[in-house]
Amino acid sequence: MSKNVNIDWSKLGFSYMKTDLRYVSKWKDGQWDEGELVEDNHLTISESSTALHYGQQCFEGLKAYRTSESAIQLFRPDENAKRMQDSCRRVMMPEVSVEKFIDACIQVVKANEAYVPPYGTGATLYLRPFVIGVGDNIGVKPAPEYIFCVFCLPVGPYFKGGMAPVNFTISEYDRAAPYGTGAAKVGGNYAGSLYPHELAVKKGFADCIYLDPMTHTKIEEVGAANFFGITKDDKFITPKSPSILPSITKYSLMYLAKEYLGMEVEERDVLVNNLDEFKEAGACGTAAVITPIGGIEYKDNLHVFYSEAEVGPVTKKLYNTLYGIQFGDVEAPEGWIVKVK
Numbered sequence: 001m002s003k004n005v006n007i008d009w010s011k012l013g014f015s016y017m018k019t020d021l022r023y024v025s026k027w028k029d030g031q032w033d034e035g036e037l038v039e040d041n042h043l044t045i046s047e048s049s050t051a052l053h054y055g056q057q058c059f060e061g062l063k064a065y066r067t068s069e070s071a072i073q074l075f076r077p078d079e080n081a082k083r084m085q086d087s088c089r090r091v092m093m094p095e096v097s098v099e100k101f102i103d104a105c106i107q108v109v110k111a112n113e114a115y116v117p118p119y120g121t122g123a124t125l126y127l128r129p130f131v132i133g134v135g136d137n138i139g140v141k142p143a144p145e146y147i148f149c150v151f152c153l154p155v156g157p158y159f160k161g162g163m164a165p166v167n168f169t170i171s172e173y174d175r176a177a178p179y180g181t182g183a184a185k186v187g188g189n190y191a192g193s194l195y196p197h198e199l200a201v202k203k204g205f206a207d208c209i210y211l212d213p214m215t216h217t218k219i220e221e222v223g224a225a226n227f228f229g230i231t232k233d234d235k236f237i238t239p240k241s242p243s244i245l246p247s248i249t250k251y252s253l254m255y256l257a258k259e260y261l262g263m264e265v266e267e268r269d270v271l272v273n274n275l276d277e278f279k280e281a282g283a284c285g286t287a288a289v290i291t292p293i294g295g296i297e298y299k300d301n302l303h304v305f306y307s308e309a310e311v312g313p314v315t316k317k318l319y320n321t322l323y324g325i326q327f328g329d330v331e332a333p334e335g336w337i338v339k340v341k
């Protein structure tokens with residue numbers, strides 16, 4: 001590590017920090033250019049860009065982890081690449097190949113190696129890839145040009161003093177339409193979630209839970225994370241719906257629950273009126289890995305799962321297994337880890 005950065009790794013949260021270099025590639029006349037690392041953290045785009053007016057854009061989120069041997073690795077970046085291709089197709093943007101996506105991530109991590117937090121701090125280097133529609137245009141139609149960019153910043157461990165359960169409330173709002181863009185990681189889904197989130201926080205909850213937009217009877221998402229529950233007979237259950245964002249963390253946990261912990265796993269409806277079937281529940285995503293759910297408020301009644309103060313044993317085991325794999329302490333399934341150095 002040639003460069004030294006003056007960062008108190010233990011104080012990191014989830015806030016923007018400008019790091020040294022970012023990757024930018026431009027699409028024009030039917031193809032992506034080579035792409036390059038640049039110092040400037042500003043983009044200059046046409047005032048008429050579709051990303052600004054019609055939400056033609058999408059993003060991804062993944063992390064680079066420092067192992068005990070001071071190596072650096074990515075966790076399943078090919079899955080983020082494929083999901084970004086799905087998002088691009090949904091809003092009519094050109095796809096970025098899996099190879100180009102992973103190469104861009106590796107370039108950005110290497111160029112900002114000094115910002116990859118040391119092993120043992122729980123902190124990581126967060127990568128934010130995105131694609132935006134740009135260029136001169138005014139009608140509601142796909143943009144004439146696109147930009148694919150990847151930037152990074154160090155982020156702290158989600159739980160500072162160890163994992164702790166939090167409470168959620170059921171929202172009356174929807175985050176997506178039944179056959180809308182819920183399964184795509186596109187910005188519009190998040191603009192619409194800011195207000196329901198604010199209402200939940202004002203009521204004293206960590207965030208809100210969205211029900212299925214068609215019937216408002218089934219759990220779909222926990223803020224910007226997927227839901228899972230552990231039944232009394234140790235089954236890992238997670239909702240299935242075309243408007244849920246397919247979480248890579250969730251599919252990884254399903255695999256680990258089955259193959260590493262010998263549990264049964266099932267993707268099926270989770271009725272908000274039948275929360276009694278679960279002894280533990282959690283939310284999962286790249287940011288926190290797992291956020292244990294203490295209780296869920298619905299119609300002025302708080303349903304508590306394992307405990308509002310303590311994390312359940314199955315949730316803890318799932319967390320430790322995945323966390324261990326991400327930081328290189330537990331052997332990963334074939335193909336899950338991409339070495340940066």
Ligand SMILES: *Cc1c(COP(=O)(O)O)cnc(C)c1O
Pocket residue numbers: 061185221223224225226245246247248249250284285286287
């Ligand atoms: C990104 C995201 C998730 C989590 O996906 P991961 O791949 O596990 O990080 C879940 N729900 C929503 C709405 C998201 O945007």
